[in-house]
Amino acid sequence: MTDGTRLVRFLRDLGVRRNGILLVHASLSGTGLAPAVVRDALLRVLGPEGTLVTPAFTPENSDTSDRDRALTAELTEQEKAAYRAAMPAFDPDVTACPAVGALADCVRATPGAVRSVHPQTSFAAIGPRARELLAGHDPHCHLGEQSPLAQLYAVGAQILLFRVGFEACSAFHLAEYRMAPLLPTRTYRCVVGGGEWISYEDIVLDDSDFAAIGALLPRGLLAEGEFAGKTATLVEMRDTVDAAQRHMSGYTRRTA
Structure with missing residues (x-):
């Protein structure tokens, strides 16, 4: 049995x-599987009418991201200016997304893949519903009602956390947005085509409690298995986002 065939069986089960x-x-990491093998196994399991979606986030083009703050913390103002001047502008057709892993970047780069247009939190997709699901991603809305997450929720998508925990579950941000009147906002900045810098207001994203929220989810919502020594978790997006929102509503996550 090839690695791809073994993965197909695992995903079906x-x-x-x-x-x-x-x-x-x-x-x-640690699977020995090439990203293209995993992509193809997922597409095989989903079948001809299925659609595969991955995050294609790009914190590399922002001077307000946590990544930028960490990388520039010890630089002088002159060095910071030079660093930001050299930042690559976001181009949805060619900009890589290494921050979210090899599979996501493989999906993004697959011929025929579709990518949403948000310059920091885009998504990539392959399949007959890719364009429909990724259309209308407001450049001023990271992961809320004007993002693909809301579309995925509406159509009853599943979420696969393949060898990662709920700390990586971007769909929890949709639950976060649904509490938006209670949450502060801040200014985000990033560089886009032609070297133009844009700024916009959006909520203060906070994934610091996502792992804890995942641990509180009813076990009946989860299908779990082990692959290459780590857990893979499959959930229904609607049930999971709704449960996460209930947990978030039960305590004050932050104050403005």
Whole structure:
């Protein structure tokens, strides 16, 4: 049995729906699998009418991201200016997304893949519903009601956390947005085509409690299995986002 065939069997046994919509967060480190093998296994399980979606986030083009703050913390103002001047502008057709893993970047780069247009939190997708699901991603809305997450929720997508935990579950941000009147906002900045810098207001994203929220989810919502020594978790997006929102509503996550 080839590695790809073994993965196909694993994903089917886990409950990935044929002809469904699947949002995947994955870590391939330690599996020995090439990203293209994993992509092809996922597409095989999803079938001809299924659609594969991954995050294609790009914190590399922002001077307000946590990544930028960490990388520039010890630089002088002159060095910071030079660093930011050299930042690559976001181009949805060619900009890589290494921050979210090899599988996501493989999906993004696959001929025929579709990518949403948000310059920092885009998504990539392959399949007959890719364009529909990724259309209308407001450049001023990271992961809320004007993002692909809301579309995926509406169509009843599944979420696969392949060898990563709920700390990587971007769909929890949709629950976060649904509490938005209670949350502060801040200014985000990033560089886009032609070297133009844009800024916009959006909520203060906070994933610091996502792992804890995942641990509180009813076990009946989860299908779990082990692959290459780490857990893979499959959930229904609607049930998971709704449960996360209930947990978030039960305590004060932050104050403005």
